[in-house]
Amino acid sequence: MQLIPCPWCGPREQTEFHYGGQADVAYPDDPAALTDEQWAHFVFFRDNPKGPFAERWFHSAGCRTWFRAVRDTRTYAFLPGSSA
């Protein structure tokens, strides 16, 4: 089973984690000013790179904190030192 590096607990089995999607998606400064299309882009549209991808992960069965990590979508490997 794959190990995911939690910045606080260290490496733990993937079953202890929940996936939180793409990282660094900023909440709009003025949501009310967005068109429906712009809002849909914020809510639903995500990058789908082939290669390193910055993601949010939640260590739900451990320290119960969210963190950010970079994972290579081709190999599933987490980039060393990318968890924070």
Next chain:
Amino acid sequence: MTADLLAPVHLLDAWRARFEDLTVELAGRHDLAITLAPSTAALAVRVAPGAAAVAEVALGVPLPTRPLAWEPTLRGQSLHLGPDEWLVTDVAATSAAAWEAVTRPALAAVGAAASDVSAQYADLRLQGRAARELLSFGCALDLRPASFGPRTCARTLLGQSGVLLVGHDDGEFQLLVRTSFAGYVAAWLLDAAEEYR
């Protein structure tokens, strides 16, 4: 009848005889004992980043700073569960609600919070040389003393259930299980111990 006539019963009291049978049966062969420990008053303490030192003073209990560390206190344990989360127990507190009531305002003044979670956990103890192996049948942590030694605690999975695993000085493992999962974990332990019977 008033409430103070009620005697506390361990959540897993119905399993006690089966754990005792197991312990007797394995004595001298596999060195494994599973016992039930009475639950204690417990507070979940949440502290803002950087405020642990002041919260410690307000609480009157040390809050260990190293991740996954715990310390004995005068009357219980102080366990570091997450970056901003501790579990503090007190075996002598007769009323956890009263303890919470005095602690909460003191902690609020330093940006921290305490909640009475005494009813949250059932407390099991595993002793003997086979205890570590038994747990490793369903727990992915490296439980060897070099990485999970005394004064270490970790929330993790045992089988399908979340548990709080606590290492003690004498090689004993303390298993704190959410009340709703306690029956599952008791059954899991007995099933895993079939290996030795």
